[in-house]
Amino acid sequence: MSEERDGKKENLLNKLNSSFIDFVGNAFGESGKDFIEDTSEKIKDFSSQSIKKFMEFSDSVLDNLKLTDNDQVMKMRDSVEDLLKQAGLLEEDEEEF
Numbered sequence: 001m002s003e004e005r006d007g008k009k010e011n012l013l014n015k016l017n018s019s020f021i022d023f024v025g026n027a028f029g030e031s032g033k034d035f036i037e038d039t040s041e042k043i044k045d046f047s048s049q050s051i052k053k054f055m056e057f058s059d060s061v062l063d064n065l066k067l068t069d070n071d072q073v074m075k076m077r078d079s080v081e082d083l084l085k086q087a088g089l090l091e092e093d094e095e096e097f
């Protein structure tokens with residue numbers, strides 16, 4: 001049921017974003033629409049970069065605290081990474097393939 005609720009929220013958010021872009025396009029023309037779309041892409045890129053840097057930082061902390069040998073901690077870390085990737089907030093590294 002939680003997945004269904006999350007899907008509805010994501011669908012609603014996508015509809016809201018689309019409607020907002022249409023509104024800006026109608027109110028301010030094509031240049032306004034382009035501005036909003038470019039800004040949206042920059043925010044997504046910034047968010048992705050921030051999350052990637054945070055994961056790198058957390059890996060460094062885990063390594064420095066010698067927690068990389070702790071299976072439970074590493075499973076939780078990998079779980080978080082997988083969820084971020086599934087949500088599209090963290091991209092797959094080419095090195096992993």
